[in-house]
Amino acid sequence: MGLHVSLFQLGLILGAFLLGAAIFQIPAGLAALRWGSRTVCLVALAAMGVFALASAFSPDWYVLAALRFATGAGAAFFFAPGLGLVATYYPRGSRGPIIGLYNSGFSVGAAVGVLLGAVVGLWYGWNWALAVGGIGLLAVALGASLALPRAGSAPPPVRLSGWVRAARPVLRSRAIWALGFALTGAWAGFYIVAQYFVQYAAHVHSSWSLTLAASLPTAMIAVEILGGPIGGIAAERARDMRTALVAFAAASAAAIALLPFLPLAALVPVFLFLGFADGVVFAVLYLIPSYHPEAQGEGLALALALINCVQIFAGSAVAVAFGYLAGAWGYTVAWVFAGAIGAVTLPLLYWVPGTRDPAAPIPDTPSLGPDPGRSRDSVL
Numbered sequence: 001m002g003l004h005v006s007l008f009q010l011g012l013i014l015g016a017f018l019l020g021a022a023i024f025q026i027p028a029g030l031a032a033l034r035w036g037s038r039t040v041c042l043v044a045l046a047a048m049g050v051f052a053l054a055s056a057f058s059p060d061w062y063v064l065a066a067l068r069f070a071t072g073a074g075a076a077f078f079f080a081p082g083l084g085l086v087a088t089y090y091p092r093g094s095r096g097p098i099i100g101l102y103n104s105g106f107s108v109g110a111a112v113g114v115l116l117g118a119v120v121g122l123w124y125g126w127n128w129a130l131a132v133g134g135i136g137l138l139a140v141a142l143g144a145s146l147a148l149p150r151a152g153s154a155p156p157p158v159r160l161s162g163w164v165r166a167a168r169p170v171l172r173s174r175a176i177w178a179l180g181f182a183l184t185g186a187w188a189g190f191y192i193v194a195q196y197f198v199q200y201a202a203h204v205h206s207s208w209s210l211t212l213a214a215s216l217p218t219a220m221i222a223v224e225i226l227g228g229p230i231g232g233i234a235a236e237r238a239r240d241m242r243t244a245l246v247a248f249a250a251a252s253a254a255a256i257a258l259l260p261f262l263p264l265a266a267l268v269p270v271f272l273f274l275g276f277a278d279g280v281v282f283a284v285l286y287l288i289p290s291y292h293p294e295a296q297g298e299g300l301a302l303a304l305a306l307i308n309c310v311q312i313f314a315g316s317a318v319a320v321a322f323g324y325l326a327g328a329w330g331y332t333v334a335w336v337f338a339g340a341i342g343a344v345t346l347p348l349l350y351w352v353p354g355t356r357d358p359a360a361p362i363p364d365t366p367s368l369g370p371d372p373g374r375s376r377d378s379v380l
Contacts, residue, residue: 012061012065013061013064013065013068014068016065016066016068016069016072017068017069017071017072017075018072018312018316019069019072020068020069020070020071020072020073020074020075020076021072021073021075021076021079021312022072022076022309022312022313022316023073023076024072024073024076024077025076025080025305025306025308025309025312026302026305026306026309027076027077028040028044028076028077028078028079028080028081028301028305029080029081029167029170029301029302029303029304029305029306030163030167030302031077031081032080032081032084032298032301032302032305033163033166033167033298033299033301033302034163036298037081037082037084037085037088037298037301038081038085038148038150040077040078040081040301041077041078041081041082041085041144042141042144042145042148043077044074044075044076044077044078044081044082045074045078045137045140045141045144046137046138046141047070047073047074047077048071048074048075048078048134048137049134049135049136049137049138049139049140049141050134050138051067051068051070051071051074051134052067052071052130052131052133052134052137053130053131053134053135053138054067054134055067055068055071055130055134056127056128056130056131056134057127058127076305076308079106079304079305079308080301080302080304080305080308081301081305082102083099083102083103083286083300083301083304084298084300084301084304085148085301086098086099086102087099087290087300088297088300089149092290092291093236094236095232095236095287095290096231096232096233096234096235096236096283096284096287097229097232097233097236098229098232099228099232099283099286099287099290100227100228100229100230100231100232100233100279100280100282100283100287101228101229101232102228103228103279103282103283103286104224104225104226104227104228104229104279104283107221107224107225107278107279108221108225166298166299167299167302169294169299170294170295170299170302170303170306171302171306173292173294173295173303174351175292175294175351175352175353176289176292176294176295176303176306176307177306177310178348178349178350178351178352179285179288179289179307179348179349179352180306180307180308180309180310180311181310181314181345181348182245182345182346182347182348182349182352183245183249183281183285183307183311183345183346184310184311184314184315184318184345185249185253185315185318185341185342185343185344185345185346186249186252186253186281186342186345186346187311187312187315188311188314188315188316188318188319188322188338188341188342189252189253189256189338189339189341189342190252190274190278190281191315191316191319192256192318192319192322192338193217193220193256193259193271193274193338194217194220194221195319196319196322196323196326197213197216197217197259198210198213198214198217200326200331200335201213203331204260204331205264208264216267216268216271217271219268219271219272219275220271220272220274220275220278221275222275223272223275223276223279224275224276224278224279225279226276226279227275227276227277227278227279227280227283228279228280228282228283229279229283230276230279230280231244231248231279231280231281231283231284232283232284232287234280235283235284235287235288236287239355240354240355241284241287241288241291241354241355242288242349242352242354243354244280244281244284245281245284245285245346245349245354246346246349248277248280248281249277249281249342249343249346250342250343250346251273251277252273252274252277252278252281252342253339253340253341253342253343254339254343255270255273255274255339256274256335256338256339256342257335257336257338257339257340258270258335258339259335260331260332260335260336261332285307286304286307288352288353288354289303289304289307291353292353318338318341321337322334322337322338325337
């Protein structure tokens with residue numbers, strides 16, 4: 001049984017999830033600051049399971065799109081608080097590998113979900129594929145509630161004024177905003193490669209089989225599993241953590257710009273590199289805020305949520321521009337554009353502290369944030 005949706009309607013359904021994930025990033029960070037990362041991410045997991053399960057019973061594509069939007073919102077409430085929670089379990093100097101592994105795990109889950117969903121959908125129908133995903137999320141939420149220890153953080157603020165005071169240093173941080181925008185081009189580049197390459201190959205390289213074209217982005221996702229932990233380890237040992245960001249993001253931008261000029265034999269190592277670089281870049285990206293004084297404890301979830309919000313909205317706009325350029329001027333211009341955007345945003349890292357300031361020690365235990373009386377200039 002199917003809903004018999006058009007390609008345009010399918011695009012709206014898929015886009016609804018991303019829209020929900022983008023809109024609710026900052027509310028998720030604020031919720032973690034108010035109720036704690038553990039509570040927020042567990043409730044989000046359960047909500048995602050409920051909405052995914054309900055999607056299996058959608059009577060039409062309008063309802064399905066609304067439920068996918070709600071599932072995306074649940075994903076927003078899970079990602080940053082979940083990563084913030086994981087970071088509290090590890091002391092400074094050892095968080096890099098686990099942050100990289102956490103981020104890579106989403107790529108693994110996406111790949112497995114697509115494969116498993118395709119198999120279940122082929123055998124039993126699309127609604128069963130959604131139902132299995134929802135049941136799985138509910139089971140994971142139950143298991144996580146039993147397995148995840150409670151971090152020894154300070155109690156959240158009860159009054160609204162305390163909540164605002166705890167959030168203000170993060171939301172005003174020039175370093176956090178600059179970090180988000182600096183890697184927006186890289187986020188867009190990796191997203192465009194994953195989403196558009198198969199379509200590009202079918203349009204430009206019609207002699208390639210669909211399996212061959214799809215295997216390259218799939219290999220890219222697989223190699224990301226290695227890049228995340230390795231990038232986290234290297235960043236923890238680096239004198240300036242921004243070095244890895246600039247090196248891998250700039251090299252990735254160049255590789256993306258060269259895609260339309262490379263033969264098939266050269267594309268294999270390029271995609272393997274892009275996957276590894278993807279893992280490295282986002283492991284370091286999420287590690288750097290954990291050393292900023294304004295993003296300690298539950299404040300880290302809000303910092304990560306702010307970065308994600310900037311990148312999803314701005315990066316999605318770049319992806320839309322890529323599609324327009326591909327249709328109006330051809331894929332060669334579009335790929336060069338995607339690579340150029342990945343490079344031109346990197347200078348914003350100048351405003352991001354990439355070294356550990358010995359004069360401002362980072363506490364090992366979570367807190368609600370820095371002393372409200374502390375000068376904002378000292379944070380930046």
